[in-house]
Amino acid sequence: MTDHQQPLTKTQALAWLHGQPDRTIATTVSDLARSWGWNRSTTSRRVKVWVAAGQLVRTPGPDGRSIFTARTPDVPQVCDAAAALTSSPAKSLVIPTVSLPVQSSAHCEHPPGGIAQHVGSPIAAVRITRAAGGAALAALAVAVAWFGIRINAWYGGTLGRTPEASTLLSGLSVSADVLALILPTTARTLWTDRRRMAAAVAWALWTITIAVALMATVGFAALNIADTTAARAKAVTERAALTARIERLRAERGGITEGRSVAAIEAELQRTQPGAATVWRATAGCR
Structure with missing residues (x-):
């Protein structure tokens, strides 16, 4: 394989695979990238898309290489490939002649009912489910x-x-x-x-x-x-201290025998204060 001076388009790269003997070639993704004038990541993604679409079969081969076998694409893709091959020739680029089963232009403009029904097939539903699951996993x-x-x-x-x-x-x-x-x-x-x-x-x-x-x-x-453990232990200790203080105050309150309210006691003090003025002055305010 020789490196191309100008990168191939996707349809031209697929046609290049179809032009190999028996539509099969044993190589690596890196070698394909150099042959098509692409970078390796783009080539890897495009190969995965073709394999998922059934246009390419990838089988592990010896020495780390893979065996790529091109398959006949669907009718709309064949029409697009033929149009790209006839309308946009690449400069200094030799594309092998590929014999692909291309139907009439009427079929290209109006795909048959089988292709239209394929969108709603179980395979399409599985692909949508896988895409949604992949997006969810990527977000997680x-x-x-x-x-x-x-x-x-x-x-x-x-x-x-x-x-x-x-x-x-x-x-x-x-x-x-x-x-x-x-x-x-x-x-x-x-x-x-x-x-x-x-x-x-x-x-x-x-x-x-x-x-x-x-x-x-x-x-x-x-x-x-x-x-967190230290904060919880501190809270437990403070709660125990508050509980003990409450119990002590309840015990002291139980020892008080006075049954009158604070307001009643204050009123009684105000009433008896004039009579105790002499004692108050003599004792310097009970000090």
Whole structure:
């Protein structure tokens, strides 16, 4: 395979696969990307779409390669491929001649009833369900990553004795979390590209970062559990002291034999105060 000077379109890449002997080729995604002038991630996504649509069969092959077998696409896609091949020729690009069963233009404009009914088929429902489930799992993963990063950033900040140290430790915790999220994908990509040593280094770094992240998470949990336990113990102690004080005050109140109200006692004092003025002055206010 030779690298193309101008990137192929999606229809041209599919036609390129159809132009291979027996519509089958044993290669890797990276080699396909170089042959089509694409990057590897775009090529991987497009191959997955074709495999899911039944236009391409991917079988694991020897030496890390895959065997790609092109299948006849649906009628609307064939019409689009034929139109793209006839209307937009690429410069300095050689496309193998492909013999595809293309129906008339009337069929292209008005797809047969079987294709229209295929939209509501159980396969379409399964794909919609899988897409919805994937979106829900992706949202949960983003939420877990967000809260994990916040937890580790907070815990890292609590370990610093100065504001600068707290900021540095928080940044270190966040960086470790981000690396722990990205490194598995990077390691897998490197392994697929047969860069075994680089993939091993990525997995080693991931092991270190995940250990740091787990330590921060465990520290956060331990600190908050200890604080919550201490707060509950303090509340229990204060409640016991208040209960004892209430019981003591009730006992003292039970020992008071005076049955009159405070207002009645105050009125009696005001009434008898003029008669005790002489004693009040003689004793300097009962002192």
